[in-house]
Every structure is written in structure tokens, then in C-alpha cells.
Amino acid sequence: MGISILGMGSYVPDQIMTNDDFTRFVETDDEWIRTRTGISSRHMAGWEPTWYMGKQASLRAIEASGVKPEDIGLVISCTATSDFLTPSMASVIQHEVGAVNAAAFDMNAACSGFVYATDVARRFLETDDSLKYVLVVANEALTRFLDFTDRSSCILFGDGAAAVILEKSDKLYSSALCSDGSGASLLCARSLKVAPEVAVESDFEDPFPDVPLHKLQQNGKEVYKFAVSALPKSFELAAEKIGVTKDDIDWFVPHQANIRIIETAAKKLGAPMEKFIVTLDHYGNTSSASIPLALCEGIEKGLIKRGQKIALIGFGAGLTYGGIIFEY
Numbered sequence: 001m002g003i004s005i006l007g008m009g010s011y012v013p014d015q016i017m018t019n020d021d022f023t024r025f026v027e028t029d030d031e032w033i034r035t036r037t038g039i040s041s042r043h044m045a046g047w048e049p050t051w052y053m054g055k056q057a058s059l060r061a062i063e064a065s066g067v068k069p070e071d072i073g074l075v076i077s078c079t080a081t082s083d084f085l086t087p088s089m090a091s092v093i094q095h096e097v098g099a100v101n102a103a104a105f106d107m108n109a110a111c112s113g114f115v116y117a118t119d120v121a122r123r124f125l126e127t128d129d130s131l132k133y134v135l136v137v138a139n140e141a142l143t144r145f146l147d148f149t150d151r152s153s154c155i156l157f158g159d160g161a162a163a164v165i166l167e168k169s170d171k172l173y174s175s176a177l178c179s180d181g182s183g184a185s186l187l188c189a190r191s192l193k194v195a196p197e198v199a200v201e202s203d204f205e206d207p208f209p210d211v212p213l214h215k216l217q218q219n220g221k222e223v224y225k226f227a228v229s230a231l232p233k234s235f236e237l238a239a240e241k242i243g244v245t246k247d248d249i250d251w252f253v254p255h256q257a258n259i260r261i262i263e264t265a266a267k268k269l270g271a272p273m274e275k276f277i278v279t280l281d282h283y284g285n286t287s288s289a290s291i292p293l294a295l296c297e298g299i300e301k302g303l304i305k306r307g308q309k310i311a312l313i314g315f316g317a318g319l320t321y322g323g324i325i326f327e328y
């Protein structure tokens with residue numbers, strides 16, 4: 001069983017931060033950031049709550065779908081940058097959009113979140129006959145969790161949200177969800193500080209013991225190495241289950257982290273860059289929102305058309321990775 005996207009919507013905050021703006025905090029320049037990452041600018045939420053961005057994207061998706069909010073049976077919000085430890089962002093959004101009959105929960109698979117959440121939504125649709133529509137919303141405010149003294153990470157990220165309304169369909173679908181937790185410490189933002197006297201014995205190596213709470217830290221080089229294998233593998237694992245090849249795919253929609261990662265993945269897959277939707281130049285890396293923001297832009301620009309075969313491929317902290325192949 002596959003899915004059908006009935007409607008989609010996106011939202012980014014008004015405030016834009018250009019590469020030049022970073023020269024006020026760190027030693028960097030536009031040339032370095034553009035050539036090493038492909039990013040020119042990104043949007044910043046400021047004090048706009050993460051759920052608020054999710055709400056706006058969800059309202060647009062609901063309107064585009066023509067579905068009544070009360071007919072939505074499930075809201076899944078994916079985020080790594082929730083406003084709260086609890087309640088879930090999904091519960092807040094469920095109320096804000098009037099999805100009064102929906103169950104609601106959050107998922108955190110970091111930048112792979114939208115791939116994970118969409119596949120979980122499909123599984124719910126497959127196993128619950130009473131469920132007609134699912135709202136999947138990805139909302140992220142990475143810029144609130146950045147160390148603006150670390151030039152190698154603060155320039156990468158941006159804020160935004162995108163949402164889809166899904167229903168079940170007989171159309172082509174395949175997925176592969178993967179994780180390699182041995183890399184958990186490579187991309188990390190701490191929510192609590194555990195006192196040294198209660199430290200436990202484990203393989204989990206804390207690479208950033210002294211960093212402030214809630215600030216994202218990463219080993220950029222190691223994440224890069226992981227990403228250039230994880231992206232093609234995400235596609236190949238999903239593709240081999242249904243016997244499709246890269247030539248059958250009309251559009252690849254990859255996680256938007258670094259243009260060099262996308263180009264290397266394209267080369268490894270043997271697929272032309274013209275088949276890849278790229279939005280990171282103006283959004284930066286928006287974690288779980290990056291794939292649906294790119295998908296939404298591809299649809300709005302008329303690039304992605306009904307009946308085409310799409311591959312969503314993601315990777316992120318965890319280290320998670322995964323792919324979905326579906327017919328739009």
C-alpha cells in the first residue's frame with residue numbers, strides 16, 4: 001500500500017540571515033560558505049515558536065488538500081528542536097489547526113525525521129481502516145540551538161516548516177529506515193547535564209563534555225563521510241525492494257545539508273544533478289523540514305508533477321538515514 005499527497009504547505013519566518021551577516025560573529029566570508037556548503041542565506045525564527053511555524057505550514061497543507069480538519073485522524077510532528085520537552089508539538093498543532101478528532105505525537109529522527117514520519121504515517125494508514133487522513137508536519141528552529149562562536153557549524157542551519165496531508169493509495173511505494181547509533185556522539189545537542197558521579201559505563205563517548213546545554217555540536221568531517229554513503233544507500237535499499245533503479249526516478253529530493261554531499265551522492269548513484277531538487281542555497285539546513293520544504297518548492301515551481309516517481313533520501317543525527325520512493 002502506498003500514499004497519496006493530497007496537499008502540501010510550507011512556511012519560513014520573514015527574517016533572513018545572509019552569509020555576510022556571520023562576519024559580525026565569526027571569522028568567515030561569503031565565498032568560503034558558498035563554495036564549501038552551497039548556502040547563501042537562511043531564515044531565522046527569532047522568538048517565533050517552532051510549533052507556530054508548523055501550524056502555518058499545516059494550515060496551508062490542509063487548505064491545499066481540501067480536507068476538513070476534523071477528518072484528520074492523526075497528527076505526527078517531526079522535530080529535533082521542539083519548544084517543549086512536553087507537551088508534544090503535535091498536540092499543540094492539532095489544537096491550533098482544529099484537528100479535533102486526531103491522535104497526536106512527536107517523532108525525533110533528526111534530519112531524517114520527515115522520511116521516518118511519512119513512513120510511520122503510511123503504516124498507520126495501512127493498519128487502521130478508520131483512519132482517512134494523516135497530517136505530517138516537519139518544523140524546526142535550529143538557529144535557537146546554535147553556538148554562534150563555532151564558525152564550522154553556525155553557518156549551516158536555518159529555520160522553517162513544511163507539512164503534508166496523506167491518504168492511502170495503491171500507488172507505488174517503498175521505504176527503508178536505518179540507524180547507526182555508533183555515531184550518536186558525532187552530532188549532538190544536550191538537553192540535560194548528568195553529574196559526573198552518576199556517569200555510567202557505556203560505549204557512548206561524550207565528545208563535547210564541556211559545551212553549554214542545548215547547543216548543537218558536530219564532528220563535521222565524520223558526519224560528511226557518513227552522509228555521502230548514507231544518501232545513496234537510503235535510495236538503494238528502498239529501490240531494491242520494489243525493483244526500481246535510479247533511471248526510473250524523475251526527482252530525487254535529498255536532505256539539504258551541503259551541496260558537495262548532494263553532488264557526491266548523485267555521482268555515486270550515477271544520476272544527473274538535474275534530477276535533484278536543491279533549496280539549501282536559500283534555506284540552509286533545516287533538519288527534518290529540509291526534505292519537505294524542497295518537495296513543496298519542487299511542486300510549487302511545477303517541476304514535480306503528478307504521476308512522477310520521487311525519491312526522498314535523508315540522513316541526520318543518530319546517526320539516522322532512510323529513503324522513500326513514491327509516485328506523486
Ligand code: UT7
Pocket residue numbers: 027028029032033036037111151152153155187218220221223224227257258285287315316317
Ligand atoms: O544535517 C546534518 C548536519 N551536518 C552536516 O551535514 C555536516 C557535514 N559536514 C560538512 O558539511 C563540512 O564538513 C563542513 C561544512 C562542516 C566543513 O567543511 P570542510 O570542507 O569539511 O572544512 P574543514 O572542516 O576541513 O575545514 C577547513 C578549514 C579549516 O581551517 P584550517 O584548519 O584549514 O586552517 C576550518 O577552520 O576551513 C575552516 N573553516 C572555515 N573558514 C571560514 C571552517 N568553517 C569555516 C567558516 N569560514 N565558516
